[in-house]
Amino acid sequence: MQYHTVLKKMRTELNDDVHYYLEVENDFLNLNQLLGRHIEIHFEGYQCLNCGMEKKIFRQGFCYECFYESAQVGDWIMKPELSTAHLGIGDRNLEYEEKVQLQPHIVYLALSSNVKVGVTRKTQVPTRWIDQGASKAIEILEVPNRYLAGITEVALKDHVADKTSWQKMLKNEIADLDLIEEREKLKKYIPKEAQPYFLANNGKIISIEYPVIKYPIKIKTLNLENTQVFSGKLMGIKGQYLLFEDGTVFNIRNSEGYKVQLTIK
Structure with a gap:
């Protein structure tokens, strides 16, 4: 399964544990259902969450101009x-x-x-x-x-x-x-x-309980600007982070406004 999306912070719902949803192509992907599966993340560019232009993200999903002009930040x-x-x-x-x-x-x-x-x-x-x-x-x-x-x-x-x-x-x-x-x-x-x-x-x-199969012992952070293609087995979700089997963690919130292709294997 492949999805193209502009990353926004995951939506959450508190039940027995937290349920996580990622907005993709006018729909939502239930990430809890992907635990134990491999996910490939391919960085494709930027799109400002405020003006919608394909400009480099400065902070919080906003381009430089919007970050210093928008009332939201x-x-x-x-x-x-x-x-x-x-x-x-x-x-x-x-x-x-x-x-x-x-x-x-x-x-x-x-x-x-x-x-x-x-x-x-x-x-x-x-x-x-x-x-x-x-x-x-x-x-x-x-x-x-x-x-x-x-x-x-x-x-x-x-x-x-x-x-x-x-x-x-x-x-x-x-x-x-x-x-x-x-x-x-x-x-x-x-x-x-x-x-x-x-x-x-x-x-x-x-x-609050989180959907985690295994917590990392040593942590490596995924920066899509440096590593434009990443593939790993999803072992948990906590906060706004995806936790992978090799200790890689990916902060969705810090990557808002990044255009990606997700491949679920």
Whole structure:
């Protein structure tokens, strides 16, 4: 079977384990069903996910011009504390930014390798945790806008990491920590304006299982610009990574906007 597609991050669905779907030719490929099979990936070029032009991808699936012009990739995306829509101040497109920033956001703890603090829109729970490869997650706050979530994350990351060790996550090397206990430790560091939004009765830990036959021991990353044809046996999917038998891992999210031919053997 052969498919041609422009890579976009895999869609996910949480059941007993995570189900992964890759958009191909106006359809979706259920990747869970491909575990144990050989997949050949052939790099064919680029297509910007914003303007649709066949231009080299700069970051996040966008060409250079779109990355610095589109409201979808403003600085406040990666740094929520820079959000200003709650003040009526726009960065690139106030209408778009109000739509995204002025909605409920969750500040959470996730366990992907060690415990980390993060921010996501409420509508992105549990998708955000799955994309990070979290094995467990717990909510701390639910706030009405992105700014409040951002300043809380900034305050808490002085006391807990805000990044995942992706190598440990992919090897399934996960610290044995109690997220409820970690959550309680951080409560006193929440900024005053965000304290009323602490989810006092939310002690529910979400556990996430991934479709993995075998985790890699040593990791090799696949960069399609350097290795334009790759073939390997799919042994698992975690976060936004495909895990192959020889230890090669392929980050779909980091390869958005790449045009590929997939051959399933």
